[in-house]
Amino acid sequence: MNAPTSISERLGATGTANALELRGVSKFFGALAAMEDINLTVRPGERRAVLGSNGAGKTTLFNCVTGDFPSTTGNIRFFGEDITAFPAHERIRRGLRRTYQISLLFTGLSVVDNIYLASVGVSRSRFSFLRPRRDDALMSAAENLVRVVHLDDVKDTVVAELAYGQQRQLEIAMALAGAPRFILFDEPAAGLSPTERAELIEILMGLPGHMGFIIIEHDMDVALRVAESVTMMHNGRIFKEGKPAEIEEDEEVQALYLGDGSHGHG
């Protein structure tokens, strides 16, 4: 891909800015506060897990950061740039990516074409009237990503025919297309078998070091293995932040979330 500048140059250009910085971000649905006064700082390359029970506001946090729907108050900075007022596609073009809890894929297209579409989205050829040539750079980038997420065997299969776990892997590949700088993973392990979970951890651990991410995950084994830091959310607020070990030991956290082992999925 012919990105105008390399990742490191783009990181350098923004100085010492944080990858993601939220100041006083809230989201109200009518009178209901889905998320209130969130202050969050994530360094470039940092891997953060966001934990919390259902309804804690985790996915709302993602939706506000990516612009799927706008935040009600507060300020969001992405590598130093204020993106609060940007529409979703402008945020994505700056290197932000996300996956969805329920896969949003193009079920009538093949695996590689899904990823190709994702690669085209952040490139200038998104309005191209010309079909890709066989040596098309974006197409070969898509083929590479197919390997990264271990879908080589099914690359020409129509997505509707994929197994659930493979669709989840494709969901991740869609977020990796086009040189992302920071990715939001929304419960990537949900519904995966233990083997698939191991494979997921392998994929996440194998991401380039500069590629920071936030992962929402109910599965502690996955979340605490891939993350260097943890943010606990509860009732739409940030409740605790720390290293995985600290969070695991924390009594309040255990009482709220880890304690009786009844943390549900979905």
Next chain:
Amino acid sequence: MAVVDPPTFSSGEAAERLTWAERVPAAYWVLAIVLLVMPAFAGNFVLNDIFGRTFYTGIIALSLMFLAGYGGMVSLVQMSIAGVGGYMVAIFGVSAIDTISLGWPWYVAIPIALVVAVLFGTLAGWLAVRTEGIYTIMITLAIAAAFFYFTRQNYVIFNGFSGFNGVLPPKLFGVDWQQAVPFYYLTLFWAVVCFLVVLYLSRAPFGLALQGVRDNPRRMAALGYNVIGHRVAAYSFAAILAGIGGILQTWNLAQISPGTAGIGPVIDVLIIAVIGGLRHPIGPFIGAFVFVILETFAIDALIAVGLAGDRFQLLIGLGFLVIVFWSPDGILGLWEKLRAARNRDPLLDRGGDAP
């Protein structure tokens, strides 16, 4: 979620080994040869009033099929855009109304006509893309109605009720393009060009992304696509098609008036596209052919069975009902069902999708 048409550019190695000529289904070759030699055995009436009309009406319906089939946007403004194209060649080019027509040469008038048509289509699209479903239909119908009444009441530019007559194609290469045989080939040429461009575009990034926007706008935004911008661009492109169709129609009838883009013709374009099928660019041409045949011969058929001839719209309406009732995908859908029943189609493994 609806299904995006499977693109061919990565559909396995079997397809790659075939040359382009081998990949075109035999039926298309037969059709192409029949259409090319048609003037040898068909009379002027068939060439001009059946096929010429089918081709330019098909082009206008194709612009709707592109928006509705690939973009999920049912636009009723396409006939008005065609009307704009027709009016502009009359106003900038030559017509019998020389007090208004500027009489500029065709190579100036036609590009201006297409540009104005695209501007009009883009503006209509820009207004319409923020709405969905029935509201898109309503807002585009409103624009179409506004255009109809405006042209009927404006005498300074659009010459009001009577419009323009004597709008003729240029005598390029010494050919009178309004004669049956030249006009047949002229419209056939542009129908084929528009058909192939839409077919090609459906698998190019722009068309693929449009289908993605149709199926999953939220995901498309999360991949960096400007969903609104992409939809407006689709309207702009469709306006080129509609403009070409509108200019050809104006030349064929040698006139354009408000009735050309009245509410009736506006709805007809929708009926043609739906009858033919919205899933493949051949659909609008099939629909246009059926529509023209019905409109031309329904009167005789009705009189033959002792009914009033002016009830031909009844036949069209019934035909529309029958097709929509049995096959939401139009005649194309019926065709595919038939082939599925006979189990002769090697493409059916791909879910019966259009070739």
